[in-house]
Amino acid sequence: MTPSTDDRQDMSAEEFEELVRKAPRNIRNRLEFLNGRLCVKHGPIEAEDFEELAQRAPETVTLELINGKLKVKPVPDGDHGEIILWLLRQCMQQRPELNLYPEQGLVVPTYRAGRAKPDGALAPIGNFAGQGEWANSAGVLMLVEVTSHDSDTDRRDRVEKRAAYAAAGVPVYLLIDRDTDTLTVHSDPRNGTYQQHPTYKYGDTVTLSAPVNVTLATEKLKDYTR
Known part of the structure:
Protein backbone atom coordinates (compact mmCIF):
# COMPACT_ATOMS: atom_id res chain seq x y z
CA MET A 1 0.00 0.00 0.00
CA PRO A 74 8.98 21.40 14.33
CA VAL A 75 11.61 22.43 16.86
CA PRO A 76 10.80 26.03 17.90
CA ASP A 77 13.19 28.84 17.00
CA GLY A 78 14.21 31.78 19.19
CA ASP A 79 11.42 34.14 18.11
CA HIS A 80 8.87 31.37 18.70
CA GLY A 81 10.06 30.98 22.27
CA GLU A 82 10.06 34.73 22.90
CA ILE A 83 6.45 34.98 21.75
CA ILE A 84 5.37 32.26 24.17
CA LEU A 85 7.16 34.01 27.05
CA TRP A 86 5.59 37.34 26.05
CA LEU A 87 2.15 35.74 26.22
CA LEU A 88 2.92 33.95 29.47
CA ARG A 89 3.86 37.22 31.18
CA GLN A 90 0.71 39.01 30.08
CA CYS A 91 -1.60 36.16 31.09
CA MET A 92 -0.01 35.68 34.51
CA GLN A 93 0.04 39.43 35.25
CA GLN A 94 -3.69 39.71 34.60
CA ARG A 95 -4.75 36.24 35.82
CA PRO A 96 -2.23 35.21 38.51
CA GLU A 97 -4.36 32.20 39.43
CA LEU A 98 -3.60 30.70 36.00
CA ASN A 99 -0.52 29.17 34.38
CA LEU A 100 0.39 29.01 30.71
CA TYR A 101 1.84 25.52 30.41
CA PRO A 102 4.21 25.08 27.43
CA GLU A 103 4.15 21.83 25.45
CA GLN A 104 1.69 20.09 27.80
CA GLY A 105 0.58 16.82 26.23
CA LEU A 106 -3.20 16.68 25.89
CA VAL A 107 -5.84 14.20 24.82
CA VAL A 108 -7.93 15.95 22.15
CA PRO A 109 -10.28 13.26 20.81
CA THR A 110 -12.09 13.94 17.56
CA TYR A 111 -13.03 11.39 14.89
CA ARG A 112 -10.10 9.31 16.10
CA ALA A 113 -8.33 9.70 19.42
CA GLY A 114 -5.82 12.56 19.25
CA ARG A 115 -2.73 13.46 21.21
CA ALA A 116 -1.37 16.99 20.82
CA LYS A 117 1.30 19.16 22.42
CA PRO A 118 0.11 22.75 21.97
CA ASP A 119 2.63 25.55 22.30
CA GLY A 120 0.71 26.75 25.35
CA ALA A 121 -2.20 25.58 27.52
CA LEU A 122 -3.78 28.15 29.84
CA ALA A 123 -5.31 26.51 32.89
CA PRO A 124 -5.71 27.01 36.65
CA ILE A 125 -2.57 26.41 38.69
CA GLY A 126 -2.43 22.72 39.61
CA ASN A 127 -4.80 21.68 36.84
CA PHE A 128 -2.47 18.96 35.55
CA ALA A 129 -1.25 17.67 38.91
CA GLY A 130 -1.42 13.88 39.14
CA GLN A 131 -1.99 13.42 35.41
CA GLY A 132 0.36 11.60 33.06
CA GLU A 133 2.13 12.75 29.92
CA TRP A 134 -1.19 13.00 28.04
CA ALA A 135 -3.58 14.91 30.27
CA ASN A 136 -7.29 15.51 29.94
CA SER A 137 -8.16 18.83 28.30
CA ALA A 138 -10.93 19.47 30.85
CA GLY A 139 -10.15 22.62 32.79
CA VAL A 140 -8.09 24.16 29.98
CA LEU A 141 -9.32 27.69 29.24
CA MET A 142 -7.22 28.37 26.15
CA LEU A 143 -4.82 26.59 23.83
CA VAL A 144 -2.16 28.50 21.91
CA GLU A 145 -0.26 27.73 18.72
CA VAL A 146 2.49 29.90 17.23
CA THR A 147 3.08 29.02 13.60
CA SER A 148 6.44 27.68 12.46
CA HIS A 149 8.11 28.43 9.17
CA ASP A 150 7.53 25.01 7.63
CA SER A 151 5.44 23.55 4.81
CA ASP A 152 2.87 21.87 7.06
CA THR A 153 1.92 24.79 9.30
CA ASP A 154 -1.14 25.75 7.24
CA ARG A 155 -2.81 22.37 7.58
CA ARG A 156 -1.54 21.64 11.08
CA ASP A 157 -2.17 24.90 12.96
CA ARG A 158 -4.80 26.68 10.86
CA VAL A 159 -7.00 23.68 10.04
CA GLU A 160 -6.48 20.41 11.90
CA LYS A 161 -5.70 21.72 15.37
CA ARG A 162 -8.42 24.34 15.13
CA ALA A 163 -10.96 21.60 14.42
CA ALA A 164 -9.55 19.25 17.07
CA TYR A 165 -9.54 21.89 19.80
CA ALA A 166 -13.10 22.98 18.96
CA ALA A 167 -14.30 19.37 19.02
CA ALA A 168 -12.67 18.94 22.44
CA GLY A 169 -14.65 21.95 23.68
CA VAL A 170 -11.63 24.12 24.52
CA PRO A 171 -13.20 27.58 25.07
CA VAL A 172 -10.51 29.65 23.29
CA TYR A 173 -7.89 28.80 20.67
CA LEU A 174 -5.36 31.57 20.06
CA LEU A 175 -3.40 31.30 16.80
CA ILE A 176 -0.40 33.60 16.49
CA ASP A 177 0.42 33.51 12.80
CA ARG A 178 3.96 34.58 11.98
CA ASP A 179 3.40 34.32 8.23
CA THR A 180 0.81 37.10 8.28
CA ASP A 181 1.76 38.92 11.53
CA THR A 182 -1.71 38.38 12.93
CA LEU A 183 -3.53 36.89 15.91
CA THR A 184 -6.79 35.00 15.46
CA VAL A 185 -8.97 34.42 18.52
CA HIS A 186 -11.19 31.37 18.03
CA SER A 187 -13.96 31.08 20.61
CA ASP A 188 -17.49 29.75 21.28
CA PRO A 189 -17.00 26.10 20.25
CA ARG A 190 -20.26 24.53 19.15
CA ASN A 191 -20.85 21.36 17.13
CA GLY A 192 -17.12 20.93 16.62
CA THR A 193 -16.58 24.42 15.20
CA TYR A 194 -15.50 27.74 16.66
CA GLN A 195 -18.30 30.20 15.95
CA GLN A 196 -16.19 33.33 16.51
CA HIS A 197 -12.76 33.92 14.96
CA PRO A 198 -11.78 37.61 14.67
CA THR A 199 -8.28 38.35 13.38
CA TYR A 200 -6.04 41.20 14.59
CA LYS A 201 -2.80 42.69 13.30
CA TYR A 202 0.36 42.96 15.37
CA GLY A 203 0.04 46.21 17.30
CA ASP A 204 -3.70 45.91 17.90
CA THR A 205 -5.22 45.54 21.34
CA VAL A 206 -6.59 42.00 21.48
CA THR A 207 -9.29 40.88 23.90
CA LEU A 208 -9.31 37.19 24.77
CA SER A 209 -12.93 36.37 25.50
CA ALA A 210 -14.38 34.62 28.55
CA PRO A 211 -13.39 32.50 30.36
CA VAL A 212 -9.86 33.81 29.62
CA ASN A 213 -10.62 37.51 30.09
CA VAL A 214 -7.17 38.80 29.23
CA THR A 215 -6.36 41.85 27.09
CA LEU A 216 -3.16 41.67 25.06
CA ALA A 217 -1.06 44.65 24.03
CA THR A 218 0.59 43.19 20.93
CA GLU A 219 3.02 45.93 19.82
CA LYS A 220 5.92 43.84 21.17
CA LEU A 221 5.23 41.11 18.63
CA LYS A 222 6.65 43.37 15.91
CA ASP A 223 10.08 42.70 17.42
CA TYR A 224 9.75 39.03 16.49
CA THR A 225 8.98 39.32 12.79
CA ARG A 226 11.32 38.35 9.97
Whole structure:
Protein backbone atom coordinates (compact mmCIF):
# COMPACT_ATOMS: atom_id res chain seq x y z
CA MET A 1 0.00 0.00 0.00
CA THR A 2 1.31 3.48 -0.84
CA PRO A 3 1.83 5.67 2.23
CA SER A 4 -0.61 8.54 2.55
CA THR A 5 0.97 11.95 1.92
CA ASP A 6 -1.40 13.34 4.53
CA ASP A 7 0.81 11.78 7.22
CA ARG A 8 4.01 13.56 6.20
CA GLN A 9 6.12 16.10 8.00
CA ASP A 10 9.76 17.08 7.63
CA MET A 11 12.45 15.43 9.77
CA SER A 12 16.09 14.50 9.22
CA ALA A 13 17.25 11.09 8.01
CA GLU A 14 19.23 10.62 11.23
CA GLU A 15 16.16 11.36 13.35
CA PHE A 16 14.08 8.94 11.30
CA GLU A 17 16.67 6.17 11.66
CA GLU A 18 16.75 6.65 15.42
CA LEU A 19 12.96 6.69 15.56
CA VAL A 20 12.76 3.39 13.68
CA ARG A 21 15.39 1.77 15.91
CA LYS A 22 13.44 2.71 19.04
CA ALA A 23 9.92 2.13 17.67
CA PRO A 24 7.83 -0.78 19.01
CA ARG A 25 8.07 -3.79 16.72
CA ASN A 26 4.42 -3.64 15.61
CA ILE A 27 4.87 -0.04 14.42
CA ARG A 28 8.43 -0.17 13.08
CA ASN A 29 7.55 -1.70 9.72
CA ARG A 30 4.82 0.88 9.11
CA LEU A 31 7.21 3.83 9.18
CA GLU A 32 8.83 5.07 5.98
CA PHE A 33 10.97 8.06 5.05
CA LEU A 34 10.17 9.51 1.63
CA ASN A 35 11.58 12.77 0.24
CA GLY A 36 12.65 13.88 3.69
CA ARG A 37 9.30 13.22 5.30
CA LEU A 38 7.81 10.71 7.70
CA CYS A 39 5.13 8.44 6.23
CA VAL A 40 2.86 5.87 7.85
CA LYS A 41 1.62 2.87 5.88
CA HIS A 42 -1.64 0.97 6.23
CA GLY A 43 -3.97 3.64 7.60
CA PRO A 44 -4.11 5.74 10.78
CA ILE A 45 -2.03 4.83 13.82
CA GLU A 46 -3.92 3.95 16.99
CA ALA A 47 -3.63 6.12 20.10
CA GLU A 48 -2.10 3.33 22.22
CA ASP A 49 0.59 2.63 19.60
CA PHE A 50 1.26 6.35 19.26
CA GLU A 51 1.80 6.84 22.98
CA GLU A 52 4.43 4.10 23.08
CA LEU A 53 6.12 5.47 19.96
CA ALA A 54 6.13 9.04 21.34
CA GLN A 55 7.78 7.88 24.56
CA ARG A 56 10.63 6.31 22.58
CA ALA A 57 11.12 9.12 20.05
CA PRO A 58 14.47 10.96 19.93
CA GLU A 59 14.74 14.09 22.09
CA THR A 60 14.91 16.21 18.94
CA VAL A 61 11.54 14.91 17.67
CA THR A 62 8.12 15.81 19.10
CA LEU A 63 5.34 13.59 17.79
CA GLU A 64 1.63 14.41 17.77
CA LEU A 65 -1.47 12.46 16.79
CA ILE A 66 -4.21 14.59 15.24
CA ASN A 67 -7.28 12.91 13.76
CA GLY A 68 -5.40 9.62 13.62
CA LYS A 69 -2.51 11.16 11.65
CA LEU A 70 1.05 11.03 12.92
CA LYS A 71 2.72 14.45 12.89
CA VAL A 72 6.20 15.73 13.67
CA LYS A 73 6.13 19.09 15.40
CA PRO A 74 8.98 21.40 14.33
CA VAL A 75 11.61 22.43 16.86
CA PRO A 76 10.80 26.03 17.90
CA ASP A 77 13.19 28.84 17.00
CA GLY A 78 14.21 31.78 19.19
CA ASP A 79 11.42 34.14 18.11
CA HIS A 80 8.87 31.37 18.70
CA GLY A 81 10.06 30.98 22.27
CA GLU A 82 10.06 34.73 22.90
CA ILE A 83 6.45 34.98 21.75
CA ILE A 84 5.37 32.26 24.17
CA LEU A 85 7.16 34.01 27.05
CA TRP A 86 5.59 37.34 26.05
CA LEU A 87 2.15 35.74 26.22
CA LEU A 88 2.92 33.95 29.47
CA ARG A 89 3.86 37.22 31.18
CA GLN A 90 0.71 39.01 30.08
CA CYS A 91 -1.60 36.16 31.09
CA MET A 92 -0.01 35.68 34.51
CA GLN A 93 0.04 39.43 35.25
CA GLN A 94 -3.69 39.71 34.60
CA ARG A 95 -4.75 36.24 35.82
CA PRO A 96 -2.23 35.21 38.51
CA GLU A 97 -4.36 32.20 39.43
CA LEU A 98 -3.60 30.70 36.00
CA ASN A 99 -0.52 29.17 34.38
CA LEU A 100 0.39 29.01 30.71
CA TYR A 101 1.84 25.52 30.41
CA PRO A 102 4.21 25.08 27.43
CA GLU A 103 4.15 21.83 25.45
CA GLN A 104 1.69 20.09 27.80
CA GLY A 105 0.58 16.82 26.23
CA LEU A 106 -3.20 16.68 25.89
CA VAL A 107 -5.84 14.20 24.82
CA VAL A 108 -7.93 15.95 22.15
CA PRO A 109 -10.28 13.26 20.81
CA THR A 110 -12.09 13.94 17.56
CA TYR A 111 -13.03 11.39 14.89
CA ARG A 112 -10.10 9.31 16.10
CA ALA A 113 -8.33 9.70 19.42
CA GLY A 114 -5.82 12.56 19.25
CA ARG A 115 -2.73 13.46 21.21
CA ALA A 116 -1.37 16.99 20.82
CA LYS A 117 1.30 19.16 22.42
CA PRO A 118 0.11 22.75 21.97
CA ASP A 119 2.63 25.55 22.30
CA GLY A 120 0.71 26.75 25.35
CA ALA A 121 -2.20 25.58 27.52
CA LEU A 122 -3.78 28.15 29.84
CA ALA A 123 -5.31 26.51 32.89
CA PRO A 124 -5.71 27.01 36.65
CA ILE A 125 -2.57 26.41 38.69
CA GLY A 126 -2.43 22.72 39.61
CA ASN A 127 -4.80 21.68 36.84
CA PHE A 128 -2.47 18.96 35.55
CA ALA A 129 -1.25 17.67 38.91
CA GLY A 130 -1.42 13.88 39.14
CA GLN A 131 -1.99 13.42 35.41
CA GLY A 132 0.36 11.60 33.06
CA GLU A 133 2.13 12.75 29.92
CA TRP A 134 -1.19 13.00 28.04
CA ALA A 135 -3.58 14.91 30.27
CA ASN A 136 -7.29 15.51 29.94
CA SER A 137 -8.16 18.83 28.30
CA ALA A 138 -10.93 19.47 30.85
CA GLY A 139 -10.15 22.62 32.79
CA VAL A 140 -8.09 24.16 29.98
CA LEU A 141 -9.32 27.69 29.24
CA MET A 142 -7.22 28.37 26.15
CA LEU A 143 -4.82 26.59 23.83
CA VAL A 144 -2.16 28.50 21.91
CA GLU A 145 -0.26 27.73 18.72
CA VAL A 146 2.49 29.90 17.23
CA THR A 147 3.08 29.02 13.60
CA SER A 148 6.44 27.68 12.46
CA HIS A 149 8.11 28.43 9.17
CA ASP A 150 7.53 25.01 7.63
CA SER A 151 5.44 23.55 4.81
CA ASP A 152 2.87 21.87 7.06
CA THR A 153 1.92 24.79 9.30
CA ASP A 154 -1.14 25.75 7.24
CA ARG A 155 -2.81 22.37 7.58
CA ARG A 156 -1.54 21.64 11.08
CA ASP A 157 -2.17 24.90 12.96
CA ARG A 158 -4.80 26.68 10.86
CA VAL A 159 -7.00 23.68 10.04
CA GLU A 160 -6.48 20.41 11.90
CA LYS A 161 -5.70 21.72 15.37
CA ARG A 162 -8.42 24.34 15.13
CA ALA A 163 -10.96 21.60 14.42
CA ALA A 164 -9.55 19.25 17.07
CA TYR A 165 -9.54 21.89 19.80
CA ALA A 166 -13.10 22.98 18.96
CA ALA A 167 -14.30 19.37 19.02
CA ALA A 168 -12.67 18.94 22.44
CA GLY A 169 -14.65 21.95 23.68
CA VAL A 170 -11.63 24.12 24.52
CA PRO A 171 -13.20 27.58 25.07
CA VAL A 172 -10.51 29.65 23.29
CA TYR A 173 -7.89 28.80 20.67
CA LEU A 174 -5.36 31.57 20.06
CA LEU A 175 -3.40 31.30 16.80
CA ILE A 176 -0.40 33.60 16.49
CA ASP A 177 0.42 33.51 12.80
CA ARG A 178 3.96 34.58 11.98
CA ASP A 179 3.40 34.32 8.23
CA THR A 180 0.81 37.10 8.28
CA ASP A 181 1.76 38.92 11.53
CA THR A 182 -1.71 38.38 12.93
CA LEU A 183 -3.53 36.89 15.91
CA THR A 184 -6.79 35.00 15.46
CA VAL A 185 -8.97 34.42 18.52
CA HIS A 186 -11.19 31.37 18.03
CA SER A 187 -13.96 31.08 20.61
CA ASP A 188 -17.49 29.75 21.28
CA PRO A 189 -17.00 26.10 20.25
CA ARG A 190 -20.26 24.53 19.15
CA ASN A 191 -20.85 21.36 17.13
CA GLY A 192 -17.12 20.93 16.62
CA THR A 193 -16.58 24.42 15.20
CA TYR A 194 -15.50 27.74 16.66
CA GLN A 195 -18.30 30.20 15.95
CA GLN A 196 -16.19 33.33 16.51
CA HIS A 197 -12.76 33.92 14.96
CA PRO A 198 -11.78 37.61 14.67
CA THR A 199 -8.28 38.35 13.38
CA TYR A 200 -6.04 41.20 14.59
CA LYS A 201 -2.80 42.69 13.30
CA TYR A 202 0.36 42.96 15.37
CA GLY A 203 0.04 46.21 17.30
CA ASP A 204 -3.70 45.91 17.90
CA THR A 205 -5.22 45.54 21.34
CA VAL A 206 -6.59 42.00 21.48
CA THR A 207 -9.29 40.88 23.90
CA LEU A 208 -9.31 37.19 24.77
CA SER A 209 -12.93 36.37 25.50
CA ALA A 210 -14.38 34.62 28.55
CA PRO A 211 -13.39 32.50 30.36
CA VAL A 212 -9.86 33.81 29.62
CA ASN A 213 -10.62 37.51 30.09
CA VAL A 214 -7.17 38.80 29.23
CA THR A 215 -6.36 41.85 27.09
CA LEU A 216 -3.16 41.67 25.06
CA ALA A 217 -1.06 44.65 24.03
CA THR A 218 0.59 43.19 20.93
CA GLU A 219 3.02 45.93 19.82
CA LYS A 220 5.92 43.84 21.17
CA LEU A 221 5.23 41.11 18.63
CA LYS A 222 6.65 43.37 15.91
CA ASP A 223 10.08 42.70 17.42
CA TYR A 224 9.75 39.03 16.49
CA THR A 225 8.98 39.32 12.79
CA ARG A 226 11.32 38.35 9.97
